[in-house]
Amino acid sequence: MLVAMLLAIVRKLTLDFVVPIMFLNTARCVEAWGTFWALLTHNLGHFLLYLLFSILLAAALSLLVLAALLVTCCCLGCLLILPYVGTVVLLPISIFKRSYSLEYLAQFGPKFHVFGFPA
Numbered sequence: 246m247l248v249a250m251l252l253a254i255v256r257k258l259t260l261d262f263v264v265p266i267m268f269l270n271t272a273r274c275v276e277a278w279g280t281f282w283a284l285l286t287h288n289l290g291h292f293l294l295y296l297l298f299s300i301l302l303a304a305a306l307s308l309l310v311l312a313a314l315l316v317t318c319c320c321l322g323c324l325l326i327l328p329y330v331g332t333v334v335l336l337p338i339s340i341f342k343r344s345y346s347l348e349y350l351a352q353f354g355p356k357f358h359v360f361g362f363p364a
Contacts, residue, residue, distance in 0.1 A: 254296065257296065258292075259274075261346035262346065266357070295349055299346075302342075310335075321334075
């Protein structure tokens with residue numbers, strides 16, 4: 246169980262932070278992990294809070310979808326099993342989850358801004 250949790254944390258950090266660093270620096274995975282490791286060691290508390298908040302956020306979003314299913318008497322569930330309709334309906338949640346980690350990474354300096362600087 247401990248190994249599974251550790252691998253889940255490594256996967257989450259890789260997808261949320263290492264992949265954007267790879268994109269920004271056009272670096273390989275090991276180089277991006279080196280950059281992220283330096284950032285992680287200096288801001289360990291911030292990243293622990295990020296992981297805890299992402300768990301809380303996933304639970305809240307799941308409860309929101311479940312509430313929407315129950316309010317519509319599971320009619321929404323019948324629509325969500327259709328691949329195109331389900332993707333379009335859940336797209337705002339997917340975009341929010343993806344952009345949240347990118348905006349979180351951007352707070353650590355201008356070299357981590359994936360979207361560039363605001364005008």
